Amino acid sequence: MTTAHRRSEQARQAIMRAALEICREQGYARLTMEGVAAKAGVGKQTIYRWWPSKGTVVLDAFLEELGPAIEVPPTTDELADLRLSLRRAAELLSHPRYGSMLADLVGALQHDEALAAEFHKRVYQPVRQQTVERIERARLSGAIGNVDTGLAADLLFGPLWFRTLLTRQPPTPDYADQIVDIALAGLCAATS
CATH class of the missing domain: 1.10.10.60 (Homeodomain-like)
Structure with a gap:
């Protein structure tokens, strides 16, 4: 070097x-x-x-510091992986040092096109894709019913973001577990 x-x-x-x-x-x-x-x-x-904007600087710094903590390597139990993914997201969104920063970044997406593009490419899309793939594997294994995997992914993560951004209440890991329990009950019962 x-x-x-x-x-x-x-x-x-x-x-x-x-x-x-x-x-x-x-x-x-x-x-x-x-x-x-x-x-x-x-x-x-x-x-x-x-960096083209302050948001992209913060996003890079955030991902460098916390990127590995966000990832949930796949196991053979897709439903446990989904639960762990939501728990990790809830822990991050409720973290005293990072939760409000992440909420502010998501809010800034509305006004910072460079940040929106980077966030979508580096955070949203990889997490959503991984979630969709896990739901698809669970569907193929018969662990859940025949569901729209994209919609199911939205149903799982949507409440975390809703709570974080609109109510400004940090989602706890217990809240994430409740989301998974309720969603899985519906997903397991789905037949069409």
């Missing part, structure tokens, strides 16, 4: 750390590129070289 590349990577890491620290200390709404640049000790143009 060249010295320039090493310095560049150090600056990138400093920017992401600064963005997360500002979000934790002041909230996403008060985060500015100027503030991140000052805290990271870089010029604003350095930030814009890698």
